[in-house]
Amino acid sequence: MKKALRLFGILLSLSLGGWCAPAAPSDAAAPAKAEPTLEQRVADLEAYINNGPRNADAPESKVTSKISGPGPAHNGWMMTSAALVLFMTLPGLALFYGGLVRRKNALSVLAQCLGIAGLVSILWWLVGYSLVFSAGNAVFGSAGTFAFLKGVNSNPNTNYSYWVSQNVFSMYQLMFAIITPALIMGAIAERMKYSAILVFVTGWMFLVYFPMAHMVWGVDGLMNGVWNANASIKAIDFAGGTVVHMSSGWSALILCLLLGKRLGFPKEPMPPHSMALCMIGTGMLWVGWYGFNAGSAVAADGIAANAFMTTTLAAATASFVWAMAEYVLKGKPSILGFCSGAVAGLVVVTPAAGFVDSSGAILIGLAAGLIPFMACYKLKGWLGYDDSLDTFGVHAVGGTIGAFLTGLLATSSVNPNLDLNLKGVVGHILWLEQLKAIGVTLLFAIVGTTILGFLIRVLIGLRVSEDVETIGLDLVEHGEEAYHD
């Protein structure tokens, strides 16, 4: 407990410190460098194929490179991946969630996804990218380095990739920053005020997402076990099990508790108004997730290839297992079961995708098909909270399982980068480090959301009036109806 408090203190001071961190030194006038030799030029070309550093990228290197810009294949794949991740939110998640609510609230879900896309993009341009991906301290990057995406041009930022344009990398990461708060919307659907949502998301990005993302992926991040040799917590998270799914899932739980149940829940039936839309959304999420997971290699290399395979196997297995569990237990495999299972599989494999092999992926698929299934079928009933669309059951439970299983199943035979800074850790005590990362994530998500939620409740209120909830959010908050016959 004491230790936890101390950690919290450190994190707090680091968080605040981030804002005042000095801007990274600008590229100082470098001494003239030599042209590369023919052999060096060939080696640079090979580096492109192998996603390695150019000769010029070595610290203290004395040569230039003839191919110092982005590498087309890696750039092309990352543009494709970024588009795929946007597709996951617009319209993927919007449909997955929008189909599950009642007809009178269908548009409100779309407005949440669209509004978050716009708002978070502006925050990201302003300072978000800089807070996450510039060097700073263990919790925050520096606010100034890349503010207004200054200096973020088509050249690679070799802290993150030798061959992908930094502007593409920044947009790719933006898509993650968009979908994460959008996931929370599932828990608070059908009753939260739109103004409160916009304020909440703004605060949540600064209190939870930006620090989480920096800690896990920032070059000097606290839990960036793979790339930061000085990481205090030697954890790994390939594509965002902690940053995206756990942070959103646990925040979702807190927020839906603060908000209270929907009028009539659980007595009044609230069946999905369109399972068809929900299934379309699921298909789009699955397809888009290839950008999310395989794109997280930040290259079209063998690690991406492995992530592509594990993502497929985990999603397919979990989808089938969830529905077959229903078949056995209830006699009816449901479409929502297949869809939930697929999403759960994708969630659980997210932190593991580039670190585990095909058998690991199948195991993950099994766990993802059974454990979140139980969480949605049993836990929710027992505990009685109203997590409208099971963000907690799928993303928090799934994300947490995923983070833990990654600790058990990761292997450097699949991803040689695990040998850089984690030689004695992977295969030994990695699971312990993962537990620490889970703890920090819980801390940020729960504390951040609680503070924000209470604040907003006091200041402007979290919830629409009973009348509005009865009529539906679409008509009252957005002045539109989803369908006119």
Added chain:
Amino acid sequence: MKKALRLFGILLSLSLGGWCAPAAPSDAAAPAKAEPTLEQRVADLEAYINNGPRNADAPESKVTSKISGPGPAHNGWMMTSAALVLFMTLPGLALFYGGLVRRKNALSVLAQCLGIAGLVSILWWLVGYSLVFSAGNAVFGSAGTFAFLKGVNSNPNTNYSYWVSQNVFSMYQLMFAIITPALIMGAIAERMKYSAILVFVTGWMFLVYFPMAHMVWGVDGLMNGVWNANASIKAIDFAGGTVVHMSSGWSALILCLLLGKRLGFPKEPMPPHSMALCMIGTGMLWVGWYGFNAGSAVAADGIAANAFMTTTLAAATASFVWAMAEYVLKGKPSILGFCSGAVAGLVVVTPAAGFVDSSGAILIGLAAGLIPFMACYKLKGWLGYDDSLDTFGVHAVGGTIGAFLTGLLATSSVNPNLDLNLKGVVGHILWLEQLKAIGVTLLFAIVGTTILGFLIRVLIGLRVSEDVETIGLDLVEHGEEAYHD
């Protein structure tokens, strides 16, 4: 005025001339060329990475290349981009527009998009690609050079790309030729005869689209400021602000004026029959637009990367700004507002995407969120035309703003190609050249559409009967209903 008339005369004679232009000389038997040296081979490989010319591509070059075919990364990205641009129309635009009409006309919109896809593809294969992308005069390419896509194989056409297969390039450009007339359908929805639409589109491609595309992108085009050193108008248009959005938007205005208002407009309520479909379409348009804008670099290079970033920022900003403007003015941020803003942002950034930086993109997003918003909310009411789905308000207004802003915001720090032929122009009088291009575009769109529209009205009639309009186009013109409960 006199000058305008003279220009018109020149354009006319050039247009007609195009048809009789001699076919390009076929590759004459070239003298035997030498094998490349090792250094040249390495330079060729580097050229691939940098999207530059091979040694063999230089005029009068005396060597061959070991990699004379397409470059896989550029080819792969362009295939992805072409698929994304098709996705914008089928089903993107079909849903965006289809959701906004009344239920009884939903299918007619889909039939228009599908019919245009088929019809334009056949015209493109026949002669369209040749008229646009072969060398000819300043307004038209030669009809014969690539008729029936003859000679358009997997080798690059180095006039347009060193590394992308010409067949892929031709299909990529086909997708633009499909979506442009499809955009017009928004203005004339719910009342135009299907036969008249097919005839109109056929004529419009020859009178407006093919010359516009050649003038802007053709190797010897009148307004191809970036690549044609002899361009009379030194204007720039990255991905089609004039060719696609202005030409369709202004034609849409003329056509909806010729057609007249829908029965009952504006008294009878005509709300969108499915905002859900409209939002799905918007998401697809946004995702597909990455193919449209970043693909317009015709390579997976740094220019594409920049276009990817500016597209994202402009779309997200405009979407948020439009809806927030509604929030402030009407109290309700609407889903249609978010969607319209996103599309407007994408439209306005289209000509600028590969030429402006991130701050430019944010400015463009702001303008796109406010000006087309005003056009749709106020202008339409004042002027009283019935542009059913606001093709004019979004594409004509947005396209025109975009063309102009590109003139102000373009910078060669983002796109070094601007230094090739536009050294003294960019940053100085480019905005003036952009105004000239706007003028020529207006001329073609307005004159072409007026002539065609009148002709068709006289010959076969533009509009369905009142009875058909009342019952709905789906049942009468296509013999189907969109939904059966």
Added chain:
Amino acid sequence: MKKALRLFGILLSLSLGGWCAPAAPSDAAAPAKAEPTLEQRVADLEAYINNGPRNADAPESKVTSKISGPGPAHNGWMMTSAALVLFMTLPGLALFYGGLVRRKNALSVLAQCLGIAGLVSILWWLVGYSLVFSAGNAVFGSAGTFAFLKGVNSNPNTNYSYWVSQNVFSMYQLMFAIITPALIMGAIAERMKYSAILVFVTGWMFLVYFPMAHMVWGVDGLMNGVWNANASIKAIDFAGGTVVHMSSGWSALILCLLLGKRLGFPKEPMPPHSMALCMIGTGMLWVGWYGFNAGSAVAADGIAANAFMTTTLAAATASFVWAMAEYVLKGKPSILGFCSGAVAGLVVVTPAAGFVDSSGAILIGLAAGLIPFMACYKLKGWLGYDDSLDTFGVHAVGGTIGAFLTGLLATSSVNPNLDLNLKGVVGHILWLEQLKAIGVTLLFAIVGTTILGFLIRVLIGLRVSEDVETIGLDLVEHGEEAYHD
């Protein structure tokens, strides 16, 4: 007849043999190899661009390669393609079929597509990939070589590609294995038991799909004319005309005959419950098909580029021709006509995509727009079977035409690989070889499906009860409704 029987005997014994085939010898300890010279390194890089073999890939090669892993552009394109092919099923085909059934059965179609995706993925991981793509005999690969995807990592399997990771290749091929049985669902929609479907698909993969795929694409496959010098039947099939469309289409016919007509067919009207969903599905199928066809080059090379072009031209032409045929014959071009034509065009061009030129594609589009059109409009009426959604009319008829036309139109000017083993065949007697391949395909599809169908009918029954059929499969078999107002 005798010959056919003998062939059948051989096939049978080969099929059974496959299961006991010895595992491929593991990579034996190779003698130490030399480092490549600079020239060899450059040649390797060029090989990457040209999608050719590295020096190290030559049999008996004595050098290693500095770029022995996957090539990023080819890998990136294949990941994109695999995602696109998944998109064809989830949600593409699910919507295309789901929109065409009655509202009460809409979800059952989605459950079929989702269930098949899960089930087939697990089978594929278990043994399917191994049975298809490991070396074995002419009909089956060996079950053991790649069981559990053992050894299928990010390195290329040079039997199939020099530059694409085998795990990506295996996932790409999985997507084909998923969509093929899903296509069959069109014929048996609205009446087949879910349990029977799962059992049928499991059996069908082993009896029909795995052997078909091995015969056509396996390194030592019976009908792999392009790559297997020892192929008994020197046929070609670029992306699966026989394996995917014919096998599913003919199996569909058999299964719907065994199953019987829907209650009330053809008297009771059974119009599509949502042509809008059907059209969305069509758009997704078309876009996804680029992954299917251009991806079948297993590289982002010139052959892929050609396939991209032919796919576009055939789909667009067939779509337009089908609807125009309706326009002429019935007075109304229908949305379902445009959609059916597009799918038919894509089906027919599938085996030909990488082998024919643009004129060939237009011819194919014409045939695809007219012949399946007649099959659906006339044949079905005459013969009176109830192929609910025309899987036979489109996929069997279209696939068969495509296989045959490929024989007539293939040309090595488009695809130099045709000169490897088919020098005297292409342009001469290829059509005869194609007929043989058609025969073998019919044999497998018809015999396999008949046996399986009868067996399942006896053991657990194929069909739901009349009551269930009347109420609808969604409610009774899956416990859900597609829409709640």
Added chain:
Amino acid sequence: MKKIEAIVKPFKLEEVKDALAEVGIEGMTVSEVKGFGRQKGHTEIYRGSEYTVDFLPKIKIEIVLSDSRLETAIAAILKAAKTGKIGDGKVFVYPVQEAIRIRTGEKGEQAI
């Protein structure tokens, strides 16, 4: 009290509503129905399967009113709903025994 049930063409709803409002009728209940009568349906073709759709979309307007207003209300409907083409629809009149306003419990003519 009486109940008028008017079956009209869908696009006539707004006009009928306005015409009723002019004669002081301010309460009504409307539903979407399908009508079958002399007006012919249409044919839909889906890949060769032809379906004759006999039922046409109509709107049913129900109004409960006092006997005294019956004639003016009917006249207003007849005028507004008429196009003169087949399928214009019908007006039916039924006896009503009681009407109650749920909000207040008022009964009879007070309630409507």
Added chain:
Amino acid sequence: MKKIEAIVKPFKLEEVKDALAEVGIEGMTVSEVKGFGRQKGHTEIYRGSEYTVDFLPKIKIEIVLSDSRLETAIAAILKAAKTGKIGDGKVFVYPVQEAIRIRTGEKGEQAI
């Protein structure tokens, strides 16, 4: 004049329509309704939340006709709509005071 209101199972609509046509009834108005009665509903489960759906889809057919044809019409409906299983539905008969054809203004039995 009378009005028949028949609540039937949805898939019986075509048969009832045909049976009525056979006895010369050529006008009717049909709507989709939900019925509640002895026939039990079903349960739907969405991720662990079970909903009992008590209301079942039914079709309501309304026919206004002359007293003289009432009996034959009822007989035709009863015959066509019957499956013998619970939930087959009901036939209700109401008095009608007046009927008017909007197109022509014809009244009474002329109008139906």
Added chain:
Amino acid sequence: MKKIEAIVKPFKLEEVKDALAEVGIEGMTVSEVKGFGRQKGHTEIYRGSEYTVDFLPKIKIEIVLSDSRLETAIAAILKAAKTGKIGDGKVFVYPVQEAIRIRTGEKGEQAI
């Protein structure tokens, strides 16, 4: 026999159904309708075009019952459907001449 036609707010359906069940009413037919009355509609704006939507969603519940149960049934509905706010809806009562159960052919009070 009588028929009750109750127009209520949609979210009151479950409560009314339960209240009726408590007084022993176990058969009813329900449909979605749009109501027009004193309760004001709302405005929707689509890109600058404002539409006033006058018709509000309501539920119509139809119950045929014996005269003896009429009063209890009405009382149950009034109690369950009331919110006290404008737009709560109406209860109308009509005479019924006959009722027949299709399944058995039973008539009159037996049938309901």
